[in-house]
Amino acid sequence: MIKIETMKKTRIWDLPTRLFHWALVLCVIGLVVTGKISGMALDVHAVLGYSVLCLVLFRLLWGVVGGRWSRFAQFVPTPARLRAYVSGRYASPAGHNPLGALSVLAMLAVLALQVASGLVINNEDNGFTGPLYAAAPGWLSDLAGQYHKDVGQVLLLILVGLHLLAIHWHAHRHNPKIVHAMLTGDQEVTDDVTPSNDHFAKRLLALVLWSICVAGVFWLVAPRT
Ligand code: HEM
Numbered sequence: 388m389i390k391i392e393t394m395k396k397t398r399i400w401d402l403p404t405r406l407f408h409w410a411l412v413l414c415v416i417g418l419v420v421t422g423k424i425s426g427m428a429l430d431v432h433a434v435l436g437y438s439v440l441c442l443v444l445f446r447l448l449w450g451v452v453g454g455r456w457s458r459f460a461q462f463v464p465t466p467a468r469l470r471a472y473v474s475g476r477y478a479s480p481a482g483h484n485p486l487g488a489l490s491v492l493a494m495l496a497v498l499a500l501q502v503a504s505g506l507v508i509n510n511e512d513n514g515f516t517g518p519l520y521a522a523a524p525g526w527l528s529d530l531a532g533q534y535h536k537d538v539g540q541v542l543l544l545i546l547v548g549l550h551l552l553a554i555h556w557h558a559h560r561h562n563p564k565i566v567h568a569m570l571t572g573d574q575e576v577t578d579d580v581t582p583s584n585d586h587f588a589k590r591l592l593a594l595v596l597w598s599i600c601v602a603g604v605f606w607l608v609a610p611r612t
């Protein structure tokens with residue numbers, strides 16, 4: 388018997404994943420602007436940096452217990468899938484494709500390193516020291532400062548640039564509603580695709596996890612007497 392596949396609007400990105408994404412975009416824009424202004428803007432820069440730390444920690448947890456298509460198990464690319472995707476033999480049913488997944492993981496890693504280096508930074512010109520500066524050996528703080536301003540910043544900007552190019556390319560070649568899906572959560576997919584659970588209880592779980600992340604980061608960066 389031939390199975391006829393029909394397309395159906397399906398919840399792929401749950402609300403917590405969408406909020407995570409757009410909050411991250413706002414924070415990263417704010418961080419680049421305040422980092423360049425430097426001086427007095429560094430206090431705002433640090434708060435935005437702590438917010439990114441909360442977001443990355445939350446996303447790691449959500450990658451384990453979040454909605455189906457936000458889980459790492461669903462999209463972490465295997466070498467075989469990557470090869471198949473690049474040679475045009477693999478189409479993801481929904482969510483991140485294997486190459487996109489790789490860029491998502493790279494962005495999260497580079498963001499985490501950018502925050503970590505900021506936490507131990509010492510900026511003598513502006514009299515700004517990161518909250519964990521005193522706990523780090525001098526050589527590490529110097530290295531972190533160098534990384535933060537040079538390699539880290541460039542890596543992040545390259546990854547974001549590639550991300551935007553990939554979204555633009557995908558919107559033209561495959562799915563004109565790719566950005567729309569990150570706004571509304573819904574994607575037009577074949578009717579055998581299981582939706583992400585985006586119900587009240589799941590959103591409540593996200594709120595609890597988010598609160599834990601915020602409390603942990605508060606504890607980490609609070610001034611020690
Ligand atoms: C600072 C800028 C940005 C950063 C750091 C960033 C980061 C990310 C991350 C981490 C994800 C994975 C989401 C997840 O699974 O949790 C993602 C996905 C996505 N982003 Fe961005 N993003 C940025 C800007 C944008 C902009 C401006 C747009 C739209 C114009 C956009 C559209 C999307 C879309 C559509 C996806 C889902 C891709 C897919 O279907 O596989 N992003 N982004």
Ligand code: HEM
Pocket residue numbers: 415418419422423425426429432433435436437439498499501502503504505506508509510515517518535536540543
């Ligand atoms: C993902 C998070 C972060 C991003 C994307 C980011 C990005 C940047 C950028 C683009 C600059 C400008 C570099 C330049 O061209 O001079 C900068 C500077 C700086 N950042 Fe961050 N940053 C982050 C987190 C943090 C954190 C958590 C702290 C400290 C708590 C911090 C402390 C600083 C300081 C002190 C400077 C000034 C360096 C200087 O002017 O010499 N950053 N950051």
